[in-house]
């Protein structure tokens with residue numbers, strides 16, 4: 033008996049109807065200008081992937097200090113907003129809903145890329161151990177960050193959200209996953225603050241909640257999504273009780289009426305697939321605590337995505353590496369066509385090679 037496809041059913045997110053449940057999840061590709069201004073090449077890349085029901089931009093930094101790597105786009109300057117306009121238009125040209133992923137890396141940055149040449153700022157002066165920073169000259173240890181003051185950064189998130197709306201984005205996704213700044217506040221391994229942003233869980237969640245409240249001055253709450261990676265210890269993201277931590281975060285977000293919850297599967301460490309960490313928590317546990325739309329991303333194929341939707345764990349599914357290599361992924365799924373493999377060259381940085389040169393079905397003749 034032929035199975036009904038759920039991937040190609042409509043779904044509503046933030047009051048907008050999506051024509052399918054396939055998401056282009058945030059994917060850093062490092063093709064912006066040196067000033068973080070989106071380029072025409074980026075518009076072409078997103079235009080090629082506009083068949084997704086929802087497009088989430090690559091991680092987009094909210095201030096120059098928020099960045100860790102060259103050629104990552106920003107959304108804090110007028111030039112960047114102007115650069116995003118044609119990119120967002122291209123991404124939404126077939127009706128996709130387009131969100132900007134707002135990013136601050138916190139202690140994952142390095143003095144060599146900080147505007148003042150000093151170590152990056154983070155919740156506490158605790159360096160990342162067990163990982164190395166990918167500098168322009170090879171891998172080097174992470175530095176001990178400086179403890180930040182929150183008000184300025186919370187405000188920068190609000191400005192970035194207002195800029196996102198000006199650039200035509202339908203909403204924003206807060207990058208609260210993968211051991212970046214917001215996740216550094218949540219996890220007690222990276223947050224030893226003694227003020228009201230550290231200590232009890234209620235305090236460690238305060239930064240995230242203040243950021244959401246600030247953004248809600250500029251965007252409706254139903255246009256603010258949040259991405260979490262509850263089982264990941266990638267980049268030294270450690271907590272004494274991840275289950276309690278992330279269940280409480282999800283319950284709190286549920287009560288606020290945010291646009292969606294975006295969960296990264298336990299077998300994903302940043303951008304690669306690894307063994308599920310010992311004591312991983314099934315994604316379904318967190319999804320069950322959230323009444324609104326849930327996006328799940330990480331290692332999914334067409335078949336596993338259909339299962340995930342049928343089981344009720346997810347309402348939408350993200351396909352990262354498959355979408356990089358197959359710009360017309362929805363058409364390929366519909367046609368049951370072969371998928372192109374991901375080529376390592378050009379994943380991060382460079383020009384069209386490995387970026388916009390993956391052919392669509394008709395062009396490749398498959």
Ligand SMILES: Cc1cc2nc3c(=O)[nH]c(=O)nc-3n(C[C@H](O)[C@H](O)[C@H](O)COP(=O)(O)O)c2cc1C
Pocket residue numbers: 057058059060061090091133207209210259296300302303304329330331332350351352353354379
């Ligand atoms: C090249 C690359 C860049 C990525 N950049 C981001 C990013 O900017 N923000 C983010 O939240 N996740 C990022 N990720 C993680 C993906 O969004 C996704 O969670 C991961 O690739 C697992 O999904 P997949 O198995 O479908 O590829 C990146 C992954 C890859 C492969």
